[in-house]
Each structure stands twice: as C-alpha cells, then as structure tokens.
Amino acid sequence: MNALETVERLKQRFPNEPEYIQAVSQVLGTIEDEYNRHPEFEQANLIDRLCIPDRIISFRVTWVDDKGKVQTNMGYRVQHNNAIGPYKGGIRFHASVTPSVLKFLAFEQTFKNALTTLPMGGAKGGSDFNPHGKSDAEVMRFCQAFMNELYRHIGPDEDVPAGDIGVGGREVGYMFGQYKKLTHQFVGVLTGKGLQFGGSLIRPEATGYGNVYFLESMLQTRGIELKGKRVLVSGSGNVAQYTVEKLIELGAVPVTLSDSDGYIYDPDGIDADKLAFVMELKNEKRGRIKEYAEKYGVKYVAGARPWGEKADIALPSATQDEIEEADARSLVANGVIAVSEGANMPSTPEAIEIFQQAKLLYAPGKAANAGGVAVSGLEMSQNSERLSWTREQVDERLKMIMSDIHQNCVKYGTQPDGYINYVRGANVAGFLKVAKAMMAQGIV
Numbered sequence: 001m002n003a004l005e006t007v008e009r010l011k012q013r014f015p016n017e018p019e020y021i022q023a024v025s026q027v028l029g030t031i032e033d034e035y036n037r038h039p040e041f042e043q044a045n046l047i048d049r050l051c052i053p054d055r056i057i058s059f060r061v062t063w064v065d066d067k068g069k070v071q072t073n074m075g076y077r078v079q080h081n082n083a084i085g086p087y088k089g090g091i092r093f094h095a096s097v098t099p100s101v102l103k104f105l106a107f108e109q110t111f112k113n114a115l116t117t118l119p120m121g122g123a124k125g126g127s128d129f130n131p132h133g134k135s136d137a138e139v140m141r142f143c144q145a146f147m148n149e150l151y152r153h154i155g156p157d158e159d160v161p162a163g164d165i166g167v168g169g170r171e172v173g174y175m176f177g178q179y180k181k182l183t184h185q186f187v188g189v190l191t192g193k194g195l196q197f198g199g200s201l202i203r204p205e206a207t208g209y210g211n212v213y214f215l216e217s218m219l220q221t222r223g224i225e226l227k228g229k230r231v232l233v234s235g236s237g238n239v240a241q242y243t244v245e246k247l248i249e250l251g252a253v254p255v256t257l258s259d260s261d262g263y264i265y266d267p268d269g270i271d272a273d274k275l276a277f278v279m280e281l282k283n284e285k286r287g288r289i290k291e292y293a294e295k296y297g298v299k300y301v302a303g304a305r306p307w308g309e310k311a312d313i314a315l316p317s318a319t320q321d322e323i324e325e326a327d328a329r330s331l332v333a334n335g336v337i338a339v340s341e342g343a344n345m346p347s348t349p350e351a352i353e354i355f356q357q358a359k360l361l362y363a364p365g366k367a368a369n370a371g372g373v374a375v376s377g378l379e380m381s382q383n384s385e386r387l388s389w390t391r392e393q394v395d396e397r398l399k400m401i402m403s404d405i406h407q408n409c410v411k412y413g414t415q416p417d418g419y420i421n422y423v424r425g426a427n428v429a430g431f432l433k434v435a436k437a438m439m440a441q442g443i444v
C-alpha cells in the first residue's frame with residue numbers, strides 16, 4: 001500500500017469531502033509501514049475496506065417550529081466498521097454537519113474505540129440542525145423527528161449512538177424517549193442517558209477528565225508536574241467544562257474558554273465558582289461566553305481563538321481544524337510544552353507537523369479524548385447487567401483505560417531518538433486490532 005496513492009484515489013472517488021480525506025491521509029501516512037509488513041492485508045484489500053464506511057444512512061427530518069412553520073433538515077448515520085463490536089459513536093447537531101464531516105468522525109471513531117480495549121465498532125451521526133436559539137419544545141420535536149427515522153437502524157447490539165457537539169443530556173433524553181415509544185423497548189440503545197434511566201455516573205465528565213489523565217501520563221514521561229501549569233482551553237461545552245473541573249482539582253490554572261463567537265482570558269485562572277457560572281450560563285441559560293468577561297471584568301476577544309495567549313499547555317476542546325499553522329507557531333513560540341486534544345481533529349496537518357518538529361508532547365484526539373466513549377462502553381455494560389456502578393468504580397476504570405491507551409501509544413510510537421510520536425502510536429495500535437479482527441472474519 002502506498003499511502004499517497006491511496007489518498008489520491010480516494011480523493012477522486014470522493015471529491016467533495018475534504019475533512020474525510022484529511023483524516024484518512026493522516027492515518028494512512030502513519031500505518032503504511034506496519035500495513036506493508038502484512039502482505040495478507042493487501043491481498044484482502046483491507047485498506048479500501050477500512051477507509052470506506054460499511055454504510056451511510058441519510059434521510060430528511062421534518063419538524064414544526066414554535067411559529068407553526070414546517071422545517072426540514074438532513075439527518076445521517078455513518079456506520080463505519082463493526083469488526084470488534086456494535087457500531088458506536090456520537091450524534092452531532094450543528095449547522096456545519098455534512099457527510100464529509102461525519103465520515104471523518106466515524107473513521108476516527110473506529111480506531112479510537114479499538115484503543116479503549118472495549119468491544120465497540122465505529123460510527124457517527126448527526127444533522128445540520130442548529131440548536132442555537134431554539135426553544136426546549138423545538139429541540140424536543142426535532143429530536144423526535146430525527147429518531148422517527150433513525151430507530152430502524154440502531155439497537156443495543158447493532159448501533160449505539162451518544163452525544164457530541166449540540167447533543168447533551170437533554171437531547172439524548174428526548175431521543176431515548178422517542179425510541180422507547182416507537183419500539184416498546186427499554187434497552188441500552190443510547191449512552192449519555194440521565195442517571196434516572198440507565199445513564200452512567202462520570203459519563204458527562206469522562207471526555208474532559210480522561211484528557212487530563214492522559215495529559216498527566218504524557219507529562220510524567222518527562223518528569224513534569226501538572227500542578228501550577230497555566231492551561232489554554234477552547235470551547236465551553238461538555239468537554240471544556242469537565243476539563244477545567246479536573247484541572248482545578250489537580251492544581252493547574254485554566255485561563256481561557258471560548259465559543260463560536262470568541263474567547264475569554266482570565267489571568268487569575270478560572271476557579272470552581274467561575275466554572276459553576278459557566279456551567280449555568282452554557283447548560284441552563286444557553287448564553288454566550290462573552291457574558292463571563294462582562295461578569296468578571298476580564299478580556300474578551302471576539303471572532304478569535306485563544307492560541308495567542310501565553311501558557312504552558314493547550315487543550316483544544318471545541319471543534320475540528322481550530323488550531324491552524326499560525327496558531328501552532330505561536331503556541332510553540334510562547335513555550336507551550338504539551339497539546340492534548342479534547343476535540344476531534346482540532347489541529348490541522350500543518351499544525352501537527354510544527355508540534356512534532358518542536359518535539360512537543362502532542363496527543364491526537366483519538367487517544368486523548370477516548371475517555372468519553374470508554375465510559376459509554378461502561379454504560380453499555382451496566383445496562384446489560386441492569387446494574388449501576390459507583391462514581392469511584394467508573395472513575396477508576398476510566399483512569400486505567402487512559403493509562404492503557406497511553407502505554408499502547410508509547411509501545412507503538414516511541415522513535416529511535418526517544419521521542420514519543422503519539423499519532424503514530426495511536427494509529428498503529430488501533431489499526432492492528434481492527435485489521436486482525438477483519439481478517440479473521442473473512443471477506444464481508
């Protein structure tokens with residue numbers, strides 16, 4: 001397999017899918033050597049079968065807004081690969097959702113889920129529905145209309161969706177309710193559910209906490225302490241909020257947060273009280289991060305991202321391609337020692353190149369943010385057992401899983417000069433597990 005030629009071929013087959021091509025080319029470049037050590041992979045054309053999703057379901061979602069106007073959106077589910085377990089991956093509601101974005105996320109999810117050590121295949125879904133400014137009733141009607149079509153394609157042993165951008169506990173609850181109404185079944189078909197109806201403790205916290213656990217493991221490889229370090233966090237949703245919570249608990253100093261309108265910089269650090277304000281602002285009032293700056297009298301920069309501020313660590317936790325080449329240059333120039341991705345593919349290929357050349361500790365999302373789906377996997381186990389584990393039990397499992405992922409990255413990613421290439425480590429470890437399972441199951 002020649003990675004460049006394969007990417008070129010995929011580009012011609014899927015010409016309007018830049019995010020998908022970006023994700024595939026990043027992975028293929030790092031697994032090429034390993035793949036070519038196994039001639040049986042090439043004979044089974046494993047590469048096409050791994051890059052092209054098993055199936056893509058697309059449908060129209062029709063719903064009625066509060067003014068009685070009939071609205072339409074697109075809905076999708078990309079079921080990428082189920083070689084090691086049922087399809088599993090989040091649902092994203094955002095105006096920027098396209099088949100290309102979901103194909104990139106489902107492709108990444110397949111390797112990420114393999115890394116968690118749990119039996120989960122990879123999928124992703126969503127809609128171009130924009131939840132901003134919608135009432136609760138509108139969000140409910142939309143979720144119900146979305147599920148009216150999706151329910152045919154999912155199930156606890158078939159495909160188990162979860163949340164992602166624009167889909168939190170409220171949306172998962174509405175979708176679960178509609179699934180139950182349509183099928184008459186109370187089963188673990190979605191994760192991220194409320195605690196009263198089968199949700200797992202620590203699931204809301206898992207992605208942010210897991211990223212900070214992974215960051216600690218990376219810092220330990222260089223004997224560096226997290227305590228006292230100043231940290232740039234982007235986003236202000238689920239992942240960003242619990243990243244900040246864990247950073248505060250461990251004595252680090254988070255200094256930024258953002259949303260799609262701009263970022264805030266708080267030189268004194270975001271403390272527990274200020275975080276409580278952010279959680280209420282974002283999760284209850286559904287307001288803008290600008291209001292933090294107004295309340296605490298700190299700097300707000302409209303239309304920009306926080307990467308120009310001085311700090312020790314960066315944890316991008318908003319969306320894809322939010323760290324571009326110039327941002328990466330300024331992070332390196334400002335002396336950042338580690339970048340660990342809470343979001344999926346937040347760094348462009350050019351930015352990653354800069355981090356790796358500067359020998360920064362750099363962890364790709366598929367390793368660093370795998371804690372979210374890992375605890376989703378634990379939610380599935382609890383649902384199958386019809387039991388709920390304690391907060392401590394789940395947190396302990398999460399810590400172990402993040403540590404195992406880190407070890408796997410070290411195993412497959414350590415270069416002769418001692419630098420740990422976490423991108424290579426994560427890609428090779430995830431790929432080998434899926435590839436071996438596919439080979440064992442024949443040409444299907």
Ligand code: NDP
Pocket residue numbers: 094096163164165166167168207235236237238239240258259260261317318319320342343344369370372373
């Ligand atoms: P939320 O919807 O809770 O929060 C997303 C945050 O990012 C919001 O602050 C949002 O701002 C901001 N944002 C979204 N799109 C853009 C954009 N195009 N430009 C600038 N800011 C943007 O989502 P999550 O916190 O759940 O997800 C964040 C990232 O983490 C995503 O990449 C997701 O795929 C990834 N992830 C999430 C997991 C989870 O468990 N939730 C698991 C693993 C990865 P605004 O409010 O203005 O839209």
